[in-house]
Amino acid sequence: MIEDAQELRETMVSFRHDLHRQPEVGLQLPRTQEKVLEALQGLPLEISTGESTTSVTAVLRGGAKAEKSSTILLRADMDALPVVERTGVDFASQNGAMHACGHDMHTAALVGAAQLLSQHRNQLAGDVVLMFQPGEEGWNGARVMLDEGVLEASGKPVDYAYAMHVMSNRVPSGMFVSRKGTIMSASHHLNVTVIGKGGHGSAPDAARDPIVATAEMITSLQTAVTREFDIFDPVVITVGVIHGGVARNVIPDSAGFEATVRCFTPAAAARLEAVIPRVLQGVAMARGVEVDIDFHNEYPPTVNNADEVEFSL
Template structure:
């Protein structure tokens, strides 16, 4: 379901958006200079609320996080059931030290908008103004989802629990999200694909339990370090021998810890890994066979292992009908040359996938590649 506007209005959208550019640039620079991490973004929330003030939205601040839900009631005549479209922007930054030297560089030590969420927030703020100016042409309702905590803090799940999908008084029929990229295509290119758009993400947490001892006498101990290392290697082989090569998975061990001193065999070794998959079937298979392998390797060495396999974010899946709507809008506004159908999904994950599990929609990418890069 899309908010179809008349051709004259559609053709004026880019002109009106361009007129907003100076204000939007100021907003984006302000957001970039004051990044906030996690679920609680009071300064960002305040800026969003200030932008929306006076535009005629019903505003619902979050309870367990600094979110903003804004509902626009379209006033065009509705034939048939009244429908709702949800548009989402994430707002949180990353724990990264900025060293760009830009005049609007981060003023918060150890925090930076390095993933483009300041752009997302600004784009949705601009869309809020354009939609408010055209409420008389909108046959239905629009819900704007300004979300904190996308970077691993479960912000989408919390907003869903607080009712964002039903904020208009009925369940949203369609949901759309946008993410900028700093590569992949020339600046201004819209990229999308039907079906799997981004990978599912799971977390693996392992503790191998041995028996400590002196480094000179490993035969009197149970050394968990080589066993944990064997598990890491075996997991990579698992992906090539137990997973369909045409429905692949990606595993990265990002944490490995053991011991306190080079001549002491520790009691335990731990590691953590991220797993990505591109179908529900492969995700389910990984959840079953990965713990089996780890327990088997531990048992082969007379040890045990604690294994937690955590299903974190599902596939970001774009509904074919809603993807077609998103593509048509991009082509209508910017021309066919500005849209690219992605040949395969991105391996990264997105918590907007939790919205798309419940509401058909699409997730698209906008290239913000620096000129000449």
């Protein structure tokens, strides 16, 4: 099987580069879906596409007989990010988006797995469900596919699910890593708007500066991470967007920021829901401004089954 995989290498690299040149964002990925369907054409698969998205689900029926068989799901995400690529590689994006998180590689890997497993289907005692998911980058594409029945695509519930994610740092190239239990954090969304009173930059005492309050809120949240949470149950708050003001000598009426908040346990998530509003409202009261807080859960943590981790490694 390893030798067969090596024979697919150049084809899959070329396929990945093709995906990379034309990335798509969100739940609707028509070009990507078309390329995946074309790559799967001719394989002994039962293929269906999403009802409300451009997802692709394919079922491979194993040909080996066994007293007990399992249904295994293999998953890859297909969408890109709305960022401009400046890598300079000869297969760089041509449309202003970018596969900056490696989903082109994920998709190519699953297409390669489909081709490889199809060659060896007579050795499989059970079925394989191939899940090509759009909308991973904040669009909840997995939930859409779950609601449309991907876990029952083979006619019975999936027994186990496997997925991989490439990393560009921390882990040496070519190394596979995993762990039992929680491996990826939950993700929460934080959007904060600070409402003050505008004025001229020469007379801040006649205004209520929302930018100063916003800056203090950001630093106060970072202090809360180190003083309100157990170091052995870590929390990360990263502010990725700050907005406010149109001129350097004008105090605006409002400002704000957006952040991603991550944690690993329900206890930390519950504490975040209490700590974040308290910290932000406390700063707002001290600075004489108002604050509007939108904090909600996006995705739960990824928790690996211990037996499956042991089996895969």
